[in-house]
Amino acid sequence: MDALELLEPAASELLSRSDGVLARSGAPEGHEILRLLRLTGRLPADLVAEIVTWNPAALDARAEVLREQAERHRDIASELSKPVPWEGPAASAFGVRLNAAAKQSEELADSASSLAVHYTELASWVRVARRQLAQTLASVLSSAEAVTLCTVTMAPLERSAAAIRIGTIVLRDAERFHHACTEFAASWPQPIAAVMPTPLAMPSAIIRAEGLA
Amino acid sequence: MGMADVAGRLGAASAVLQTMGDQLADTSDRATPHFATELASTLDASWAAQLELTKRLGDELMELAASIRIAAQRYVEADQGF
Numbered sequence: 001m002d003a004l005e006l007l008e009p010a011a012s013e014l015l016s017r018s019d020g021v022l023a024r025s026g027a028p029e030g031h032e033i034l035r036l037l038r039l040t041g042r043l044p045a046d047l048v049a050e051i052v053t054w055n056p057a058a059l060d061a062r063a064e065v066l067r068e069q070a071e072r073h074r075d076i077a078s079e080l081s082k083p084v085p086w087e088g089p090a091a092s093a094f095g096v097r098l099n100a101a102a103k104q105s106e107e108l109a110d111s112a113s114s115l116a117v118h119y120t121e122l123a124s125w126v127r128v129a130r131r132q133l134a135q136t137l138a139s140v141l142s143s144a145e146a147v148t149l150c151t152v153t154m155a156p157l158e159r160s161a162a163a164i165r166i167g168t169i170v171l172r173d174a175e176r177f178h179h180a181c182t183e184f185a186a187s188w189p190q191p192i193a194a195v196m197p198t199p200l201a202m203p204s205a206i207i208r209a210e211g212l213a
Numbered sequence: 214m215g216m217a218d219v220a221g222r223l224g225a226a227s228a229v230l231q232t233m234g235d236q237l238a239d240t241s242d243r244a245t246p247h248f249a250t251e252l253a254s255t256l257d258a259s260w261a262a263q264l265e266l267t268k269r270l271g272d273e274l275m276e277l278a279a280s281i282r283i284a285a286q287r288y289v290e291a292d293q294g295f
Contacts, residue, residue, distance in 0.1 A: 050248050058244050065240050069236070080226065119244075178248070194266060
């Protein structure tokens with residue numbers, strides 16, 4: 001359990017209270033929080049709840065699967081690259097298909113390795129970002145605005161200002177998540193393409209055409 | 214090494230690829246939160262391509278192994294015909 005998970009229950013309570021005030025009283029026109037709300041499409045409590053569920057261990061698990069698979073693909077490519085033990089047109093056709101299969105396996109190995117690196121980088125970033133968000137939540141929880149929000153005798157205007165301030169601070173952090181996610185999406189490797197353009201039924205057709213049937 | 218050995222090798226490689234495809238399918242649960250829709254779709258697309266091509270390669274090797282077994286059998290039958 002990291003700092004974000006530890007803080008989440010208390011933060012959730014405060015942010016739900018803050019969101020309630022925000023929803024009732026709104027924010028002045030042109031205020032930063034309105035832009036942040038439009039960008040993220042969520043109130044701070046909902047957003048934090050989603051980020052809390054973003055488990056970097058799941059990303060590490062994917063990276064590990066891909067690294068294992070890259071090795072197995074390379075083994076298969078090596079196996080497929082061994083020479084065929086017979087000659088003739090059927091053997092040639094078979095060799096073409098086998099080479100294409102070996103190439104595809106190598107491509108899958110390279111793609112798996114590349115994806116594994118990106119998943120590991122993403123997992124590392126998520127860990128750092130979670131720590132930063134935890135620090136933000138800790139500062140919000142111990143702020144004067146939190147006291148204002150939790151004090152029912154405070155004037156509505158003061159409570160509204162506190163809610164806007166808390167929401168803005170949390171959503172600024174969420175904005176960093178948003179930008180980072182966009183950058184990761186832009187730099188993510190393109191999906192691997194097929195390298196086998198023709199159906200594999202071809203060799204057996206050639207074998208039959210060769211007069212063996 | 215005869216044709217049957219090659220077919221056996223390809224069949225074994227195909228089985229490994231099918232297992233790898235299953236492993237990718239088992240791990241394909243959502244890895245990003247809902248708010249990161251663009252990142253989620255990017256990750257899903259690259260994962261799905263890896264899964265699809267791994268399975269397709271497995272299928273192709275299985276079919277190739279079957280073709281070689283048939284060809285080997287026909288060689289045997291042709292030899293017996295002489």
